[in-house]
Amino acid sequence: MPENTLDDLVVVKNLRKTYGATVAVDDVSLTVHPGEIFGILGPNGAGKTTTVESIAGLRTPDGGSVRVAGLDPHTSRGEITSLIGVQLQSSELPDKIKAREALELYASFYPAPRDPEELLAELGLTKVQNTAFAKLSGGQKQRLSIALALVGNPKVAILDELTTGLDPQARRDTWELVRKIRDTGVTIILVTHFMEEAEHLCDRIAIIDGGRVVALDTPAGLVEAARSEQRISFRLPAPLADDTVLTSLPAVKTVAVDHDRFVVTGNDDVLVAVVTELAARGLAPIDLHTEQTTLDDAFLLLAGKNFEGAN
Ligand SMILES: Nc1ncnc2c1ncn2[C@@H]1O[C@H](COP(=O)(O)OP(=O)(O)OP(=O)(O)O)[C@@H](O)[C@H]1O
Numbered sequence: 645m646p647e648n649t650l651d652d653l654v655v656v657k658n659l660r661k662t663y664g665a666t667v668a669v670d671d672v673s674l675t676v677h678p679g680e681i682f683g684i685l686g687p688n689g690a691g692k693t694t695t696v697e698s699i700a701g702l703r704t705p706d707g708g709s710v711r712v713a714g715l716d717p718h719t720s721r722g723e724i725t726s727l728i729g730v731q732l733q734s735s736e737l738p739d740k741i742k743a744r745e746a747l748e749l750y751a752s753f754y755p756a757p758r759d760p761e762e763l764l765a766e767l768g769l770t771k772v773q774n775t776a777f778a779k780l781s782g783g784q785k786q787r788l789s790i791a792l793a794l795v796g797n798p799k800v801a802i803l804d805e806l807t808t809g810l811d812p813q814a815r816r817d818t819w820e821l822v823r824k825i826r827d828t829g830v831t832i833i834l835v836t837h838f839m840e841e842a843e844h845l846c847d848r849i850a851i852i853d854g855g856r857v858v859a860l861d862t863p864a865g866l867v868e869a870a871r872s873e874q875r876i877s878f879r880l881p882a883p884l885a886d887d888t889v890l891t892s893l894p895a896v897k898t899v900a901v902d903h904d905r906f907v908v909t910g911n912d913d914v915l916v917a918v919v920t921e922l923a924a925r926g927l928a929p930i931d932l933h934t935e936q937t938t939l940d941d942a943f944l945l946l947a948g949k950n951f952e953g954a955n
Pocket of ligand 1: 686687694
């Protein structure tokens with residue numbers, strides 16, 4: 645692994661965090677570069693929130709280290725609060741507080757806050773600035789929570805599950821907004837369990853599963869890594885006498901049957917090897933497809949199981 649450079653804004657090394665007997669984060673290492681949208685993707689309970697809470701100094705690691713701009717978030721709480729803006733899953737406000745009041749209140753906590761009026765405009769909230777929190781739509785509440793994460797004028801914004809519960813249009817609008825925020829120079833760490841979101845929005849993605857990073861690359865790089873694996877699917881005119889007919893072929897890695905459809909993965913030779921073997925048994929595959937690799941496949945390959953959170 646290359647040495648970290650001074651440009652690495654967030655450096656997490658061998659992070660570990662347990663809650664009693666539960667190992668929330670087993671061993672997570674990652675670096676976030678300035679100016680990128682860095683995705684942390686994984687199924688429910690993978691350890692994503694605990695990882696970002698540790699980056700924000702809200703959790704004390706049991707092992708490993710976290711540095712943000714060279715500072716330890718736990719011991720340098722004051723500086724870190726100004727450096728990192730957090731929009732966490734559970735950020736709920738009192739029902740009656742108005743959007744503008746909430747922003748002004750949060751702004752008062754920081755030494756060099758953004759102008760609340762400007763932020764309201766940037767996030768399309770000017771019209772509802774005097775609307776009580778409870779009366780805001782889901783998308784407006786979400787945008788307000790992003791505004792609250794940005795009001796301290798942070799270098800890094802942590803956005804956790806920011807589009808959960810939004811309709812597809814509001815989700816896409818939020819993605820656009822996140823890109824705009826990045827373009828203003830704020831580095832973004834985006835926690836998500838939506839593969840599509842990570843693929844469209846992130847410059848690099850860490851896939852976390854079971855408290856460990858199972859892959860870290862650009863979306864295209866993750867798909868490329870899985871592409872060396874070929875996948876074919878087909879039906880057969882008659883059942884296979886023996887399951888090991890296909891699994892014993894050296895070119896074959898996995899065989900799954902979905903209803904009556906076989907899905908076989910393997911190396912570059914898998915197609916020829918399977919068709920030849922079936923022909924030797926007098927079986928001609930029906931409706932044979934070679935399938936394109938997706939981020940879903942990359943996850944399946946890297947984590948060795950289906951991605952539960954994928955939409
Ligand atoms: N405060 C806590 N006390 C006890 N266990 C916790 C606590 N917070 C998280 N956990 C457990 O740690 C594990 C990782 O949780 P975490 O919230 O970090 O995962 P996640 O990937 O963010 O999941 P989700 O997508 O569901 O939010 C889970 O098993 C969770 O139940």
